Amino acid sequence: MNTKRLLTYTILLFAIIAMVSCDKLLPAAPANEEVLDGEIEGLAPEQHAQFLRGDEAFGEVFTSAKGLGPLFVTNSCVSCHAGDGKGHPFTTLTRFGQTDNTGNQFLNMGGPQLQHRALTGYQPESIPNGATFSKFTPPAVTGLGFLQYVTDADILAMSDPNDADGDGISGVPNWIILNDFVIPALDAITQNGMYIHRFGKKAAAYDLLDQTVGAYNQDMGITSSYNPMDTHSGLSIDPEISDNTVRDVVAYLQTLKAPAPRNQNDPQVINGKSLFNQINCASCHKPKLTTSYSPVEVLSYKEFYPFTDLLLHDMGSGLDDGYTEGNALSSEWRTTPLWGLGLSPSTQGGQYFLMHDGRANSIEQAILLHGGEAENSKNQFLNLSETEKADLIKFLESL
Amino acid sequence: MKQIITIIIILASTLSFAQVDSTLFKRQKTETTQQLNMDAVYNRPFLSYGKLPVSVGGYAEVNWQHISTDGISEGHQFQMRRMTLFVASTISKRIKFLSEIEFEEGGKEIAIEFASLDVEFQPLFNLRGGIIMNPIGAFNQNHDGPKWEFTDRPISATQMLPATWSNAGFGLFGKNYQNDWMFGYELYLSGSFDDAIIDNEESKTFLPASKNNTERFEESASGTPLTTAKIAIRNKYFGEIGLSYMGGIYNTFQEDGIVLDGKRRLNVFAIDYTTTIPKTNTFITGEWAWINVDVPETYSQQYGNKQYGGFLDIVHPVLKRKMLGWEHAVLNLACRLEYVDWNVGTFKETGGNIGEEIWSVMPAVSFRPTPQTVFRLNYRIQRQTDILNNAPEKTGGFSFGISSYF
Numbered sequence: 155m156n157t158k159r160l161l162t163y164t165i166l167l168f169a170i171i172a173m174v175s176c177d178k179l180l181p182a183a184p185a186n187e188e189v190l191d192g193e194i195e196g197l198a199p200e201q202h203a204q205f206l207r208g209d210e211a212f213g214e215v216f217t218s219a220k221g222l223g224p225l226f227v228t229n230s231c232v233s234c235h236a237g238d239g240k241g242h243p244f245t246t247l248t249r250f251g252q253t254d255n256t257g258n259q260f261l262n263m264g265g266p267q268l269q270h271r272a273l274t275g276y277q278p279e280s281i282p283n284g285a286t287f288s289k290f291t292p293p294a295v296t297g298l299g300f301l302q303y304v305t306d307a308d309i310l311a312m313s314d315p316n317d318a319d320g321d322g323i324s325g326v327p328n329w330i331i332l333n334d335f336v337i338p339a340l341d342a343i344t345q346n347g348m349y350i351h352r353f354g355k356k357a358a359a360y361d362l363l364d365q366t367v368g369a370y371n372q373d374m375g376i377t378s379s380y381n382p383m384d385t386h387s388g389l390s391i392d393p394e395i396s397d398n399t400v401r402d403v404v405a406y407l408q409t410l411k412a413p414a415p416r417n418q419n420d421p422q423v424i425n426g427k428s429l430f431n432q433i434n435c436a437s438c439h440k441p442k443l444t445t446s447y448s449p450v451e452v453l454s455y456k457e458f459y460p461f462t463d464l465l466l467h468d469m470g471s472g473l474d475d476g477y478t479e480g481n482a483l484s485s486e487w488r489t490t491p492l493w494g495l496g497l498s499p500s501t502q503g504g505q506y507f508l509m510h511d512g513r514a515n516s517i518e519q520a521i522l523l524h525g526g527e528a529e530n531s532k533n534q535f536l537n538l539s540e541t542e543k544a545d546l547i548k549f550l551e552s553l
Numbered sequence: 554m555k556q557i558i559t560i561i562i563i564l565a566s567t568l569s570f571a572q573v574d575s576t577l578f579k580r581q582k583t584e585t586t587q588q589l590n591m592d593a594v595y596n597r598p599f600l601s602y603g604k605l606p607v608s609v610g611g612y613a614e615v616n617w618q619h620i621s622t623d624g625i626s627e628g629h630q631f632q633m634r635r636m637t638l639f640v641a642s643t644i645s646k647r648i649k650f651l652s653e654i655e656f657e658e659g660g661k662e663i664a665i666e667f668a669s670l671d672v673e674f675q676p677l678f679n680l681r682g683g684i685i686m687n688p689i690g691a692f693n694q695n696h697d698g699p700k701w702e703f704t705d706r707p708i709s710a711t712q713m714l715p716a717t718w719s720n721a722g723f724g725l726f727g728k729n730y731q732n733d734w735m736f737g738y739e740l741y742l743s744g745s746f747d748d749a750i751i752d753n754e755e756s757k758t759f760l761p762a763s764k765n766n767t768e769r770f771e772e773s774a775s776g777t778p779l780t781t782a783k784i785a786i787r788n789k790y791f792g793e794i795g796l797s798y799m800g801g802i803y804n805t806f807q808e809d810g811i812v813l814d815g816k817r818r819l820n821v822f823a824i825d826y827t828t829t830i831p832k833t834n835t836f837i838t839g840e841w842a843w844i845n846v847d848v849p850e851t852y853s854q855q856y857g858n859k860q861y862g863g864f865l866d867i868v869h870p871v872l873k874r875k876m877l878g879w880e881h882a883v884l885n886l887a888c889r890l891e892y893v894d895w896n897v898g899t900f901k902e903t904g905g906n907i908g909e910e911i912w913s914v915m916p917a918v919s920f921r922p923t924p925q926t927v928f929r930l931n932y933r934i935q936r937q938t939d940i941l942n943n944a945p946e947k948t949g950g951f952s953f954g955i956s957s958y959f
Contacts, residue, residue: 163877170930179932179949179950179951180619180620180621180624181622181623181624181947181948182624183623183624183625184623184624215754215755215756217749217752217753218748219752222752226853228853228855229756229853233940236940236943237943242903243900243903244902244941246902271851271852271853272851272852273852274748274804274813274814275813275814276851277851278851500943500944501943502941502943503908503942504942504944
């Protein structure tokens with residue numbers, strides 16, 4: 155081979171190497187504000203490492219060999235919370251058996267949660283005769299760490315159980331006795347031995363550990379030392395997941411970033427925000443909350459914008475399924491945080507499944523399903539012009 | 554005394570190796586005509602030594618990859634994908650033995666992919682027994698790295714169908730040819746799949762999950778045979794078309810005489826096609842498969858009961874001449890098109906389409922200094938949806954690899 159040709163081939167080879175090494179030829183990451191998943195910025199290295207372990211555990215798929223079931227709803231955390239966002243009717247769960255604050259009368263018949271799927275050789279549960287039930291579409295799990303560190307005092311300050319200000323909106327916390335394994339916050343407020351719970355559709359979970367242990371057990375049939383009860387036999391069995399893994403998942407949920415708002419300078423969004431306040435949506439969907447001290451420094455003393463008050467509100471007969479948890483009335487639901495609302499379709503298969511059971515397929519439908527304490531706001535929405543409605547929805551989509 | 558004997562044996566074996574002159578190995582020519590995909594196990598460039606009735610061979614694949622999914626990349630990865638050794642021997646007239654042992658990921662996985670005794674009674678009637686490669690589609694039997702212009706094996710062949718899928722079993726095969734036509738068939742009864750296909754960490758119906766069960770070479774989970782049958786017809790001008798079926802009970806429906814579950818079947822149908830367009834020498838090969846799995850009603854729709862998918866490779870030689878000192882070197886342009894739907898159907902809850910789909914386009918440049926060796930550069934463009942059919946993950950990136958028989 156002559157020198158000229160060898161040189162040509164060498165240059166060609168290096169050109170190819172340069173080309174294939176270039177990151178610009180690889181698919182780019184979606185913009186941060188367009189996705190729900192991702193960690194809070196500024197985590198310490200060990201927190202970052204735990205986030206990654208938790209992320210992996212969140213995606214772990216359970217099989218029969220790893221303890222799945224034998225009765226279950228789903229086989230992994232991520233199957234219900236794809237992209238850390240709201241879930242889909244496919245993974246909607248059903249709870250049954252409790253109608254008031256006297257507790258669940260169907261605990262010995264599989265309550266409170268229906269495990270409607272089963273490994274081969276087992277029969278899945280069905281709702282017992284006479285039991286009322288409600289379906290819960292999986293919520294988004296982003297920004298939960300911020301919600302965890304809102305003080306009980308702040309939550310109580312937003313409540314107005316007797317509607318003292320006469321705006322038609324009350325709002326009460328769900329006071330429930332703690333599960334044995336839960337350690338209350340240092341600044342927790344108690345009432346007759348009960349604590350303010352804040353997570354879940356009925357605000358029946360105290361903190362992220364409570365929520366996580368319950369989900370492993372009731373959704374996947376995975377026992378832990380925190381809750382060793384097998385959902386099929388009702389007996390305690392060996393833990394099927396380690397305490398470390400549970401802690402990693404809790405840390406993961408705690409340090410998932412808050413959804414980033416988008417298009418905040420859009421005139422439609424600005425007008426929609428003003429209308430949101432004007433028709434009193436913000437009375438329950440409180441735009442701004444503040445955290446207190448957190449051992450995770452980036453969560454400490456932070457203002458954030460979840461659009462919730464973490465309180466229960468009577469939503470009217472239309473949303474009353476006759477089922478409840480803790481001390482909530484069956485018509486009461488915890489105010490759903492609206493942050494990330496506009497990104498919901500990105501994790502719900504390209505469409506909206508809103509409200510507690512996913513019955514609303516658009517934001518407008520969801521607004522129109524509001525009743526009870528939200529009846530006035532709904533009526534005010536109905537009185538808006540079409541342009542104003544569009545602006546309000548544009549604002550909600552920007553969250 | 555033992556030590557002395559050991560030293561003598563080691564010295565003797567060292568000396569005997571020293572006496573072997575590698576130039577005395579003769580490479581057997583591979584047959585390029587009158588061959589079907591089913592002949593792939595024998596149609597390899599074996600090395601033989603003198604009149605020894607044993608031939609040996611193998612191939613290796615080494616890759617570099619730089620792949621990213623939605624902006625997240627593991628960076629530059631260097632992979633020794635696999636090294637495979639073949640040993641073939643003619644035991645006596647019309648009795649042959651051939652084995653293929655594969656070392657994957659630096660020896661992390663070692664598998665006997667093929668080890669069978671073939672007894673020929675006549676060309677249309679041969680008996681095969683041992684570890685056989687079930688002839689579903691064409692790729693499962695014809696999977697040697699150096700034969701392909703792409704660093705990765707087809708997704709449908711390895712992530713939907715379980716290539717390389719081998720089982721202990723027996724069967725018959727044969728072929729016949731007349732003028733421009735050739736006909737071949739294979740029929741095997743073998744060990745089968747197991748419950749892992751619907752109870753696995755892939756969170757979807759996944760036939761390759763049964764490959765993790767190495768006990769299948771000793772004990773079939775269902776206690777019933779897996780039937781695999783294939784017919785193939787080849788015409789000199791039209792190419793080869795194959796139709797294949799694989800099916801049987803996959804689950805452990807009883808144990809110690811106690812019935813645990815109903816018998817659950819899986820059925821796989823596949824069609825494969827291979828041809829070379831005479832005027833342009835463009836080589837086209839592809840296969841498509843349909844899978845039906847009886848999934849319990851009480852189970853999650855996460856595990857689908859229908860799947861389909863396939864791939865199509867188009868390889869066009871653009872230069873055939875002396876290059877870089879190799880007399881008959883070939884430079885190819887190629888492209889692979891792939892699609893798999895792991896969960897065909899709609900959600901019971903919404904009636905919406907279940908996702909779990911993937912498609913991929915992979916343009917490639919390959920250089921073959923000799924027919925046995927290939928250098929290949931690929932760029933993958935891939936989109937994959939989750940079960941909810943959310944916006945697909947975007948995967949892309951380059952891979953470069955060398956694969957060669959030795």
